[in-house]
Amino acid sequence: xxxxxxxxxxxxxxxxxxxxxxxxxxxxxxxxxxxxxxxxxxxxxxxxxxxxxxxxxxxxxxxxxxxxxxxxxxxxxxxxxxxxxxxxxxxxxxxxxxxxxxxxxxxxxxxxxxxxxxxxxxxxxxxxx
Amino acid sequence: xxxxxxxxxxxxxxxxxxxxxxxxxxxxxxxxxxxxxxxxxxxxxxxxxxxxxxxxxxxxxxxxxxxxxxxxxxxxxxxxxxxxxxxxxxxxxxxxxxxxxxxxxxxxxxxxxxxxxxxxxxxxxxxxxxxxxxxxxxxxxxxxxxxxxxxxxxxxxxxxxxxxxxxxxxxxxxxxxxxxxxxxxxxxx
Numbered sequence: 001x002x003x004x005x006x007x008x009x010x011x012x013x014x015x016x017x018x019x020x021x022x023x024x025x026x027x028x029x030x031x032x033x034x035x036x037x038x039x040x041x042x043x044x045x046x047x048x049x050x051x052x053x054x055x056x057x058x059x060x061x062x063x064x065x066x067x068x069x070x071x072x073x074x075x076x077x078x079x080x081x082x083x084x085x086x087x088x089x090x091x092x093x094x095x096x097x098x099x100x101x102x103x104x105x106x107x108x109x110x111x112x113x114x115x116x117x118x119x120x121x122x123x124x125x126x127x128x129x
Numbered sequence: 130x131x132x133x134x135x136x137x138x139x140x141x142x143x144x145x146x147x148x149x150x151x152x153x154x155x156x157x158x159x160x161x162x163x164x165x166x167x168x169x170x171x172x173x174x175x176x177x178x179x180x181x182x183x184x185x186x187x188x189x190x191x192x193x194x195x196x197x198x199x200x201x202x203x204x205x206x207x208x209x210x211x212x213x214x215x216x217x218x219x220x221x222x223x224x225x226x227x228x229x230x231x232x233x234x235x236x237x238x239x240x241x242x243x244x245x246x247x248x249x250x251x252x253x254x255x256x257x258x259x260x261x262x263x264x265x266x267x268x269x270x271x272x273x274x275x276x277x278x279x280x281x282x283x284x285x286x287x288x289x290x291x292x293x294x295x296x297x298x299x300x301x302x303x304x305x306x307x308x309x310x311x312x313x314x315x316x317x318x
Contacts, residue, residue, distance in 0.1 A: 029178065031177065031178060032174045032210060033178065062206075064203070064210070065207055066210075066267075068265055069265075069269055070219050072263040072264070072266050073263065073264050073265065073266030075263070076263050076264040077264065091130060093196075100277070101272055102257050103257050103268055106257070
């Protein structure tokens with residue numbers, strides 16, 4: 001399923017190994033105009049019982065501080081609930097923003113989808129804080 | 130609306146003016162090497178994306194590297210959003226002026242607004258080690274601006290306007306490697 005604004009598209013999917021893992025692929029500019037779209041998609045998946053998210057950023061060309069804030073907030077929230085978030089294929093430009101904000105250590109970042117899914121499926125992930 | 134070079138501007142009421150041309154020699158695409166632009170646009174979120182696109186186009190034509198472009202873009206984006214949200218409280222009737230001065234060695238951005246003034250230099254960086262700060266998920270924009278640019282200065286003018294100056298010093302060590310849009314002539318600063 002896809003949703004989009006003029007600048008951002010979200011493709012949502014579930015993972016075969018665990019339907020309660022929500023896979024979101026973002027594409028385009030994640031700026032202030034895209035915030036409501038991302039928040040709504042996260043809320044919808046949370047309401048469906050998902051506490052684990054795989055967020056693919058490979059095709060995100062830009063992210064603003066509010067987008068970073070949403071991600072950090074989601075990570076904290078899901079960690080508290082025994083879930084987790086893995087960010088997949090994070091472009092260097094976005095990694096640099098994570099770096100300058102000193103938040104890399106609080107994020108799980110992977111370049112391999114299977115590895116990311118395995119991380120979300122491990123008990124360690126479910127217990128991490 | 131488009132400027133004289135056909136570049137999209139933030140909206141139909143926005144204006145972009147080349148107000149000064151410091152150099153006789155010109156960069157590729159016939160843009161002046163040392164040039165100052167003034168852009169005025171409505172304080173609306175939907176106007177910020179086109180502003181970023183305009184900055185990218187001008188920066189690219191002046192030979193900025195991709196990383197430099199990204200730094201300038203996100204600093205401008207965050208600055209404009211701060212004005213829209215904090216200075217103007219999302220009042221869509223208000224307007225923002227930006228002066229862009231690009232030379233061979235630096236990019237200067239000056240944001241001018243008439244909103245309530247908050248000195249960003251007085252705001253400390255967020256303490257991301259505090260989980261409550263991360264959970265709140267706000268307050269990261271200023272830190273991104275500080276880290277993306279080399280200098281940030283704020284002043285309140287005598288007539289009650291806010292002026293935020295941002296400076297990016299360009300890495301000219303890679304001159305000639307920035308592709309066909311790199312500056313090749315002139316020694317104008």
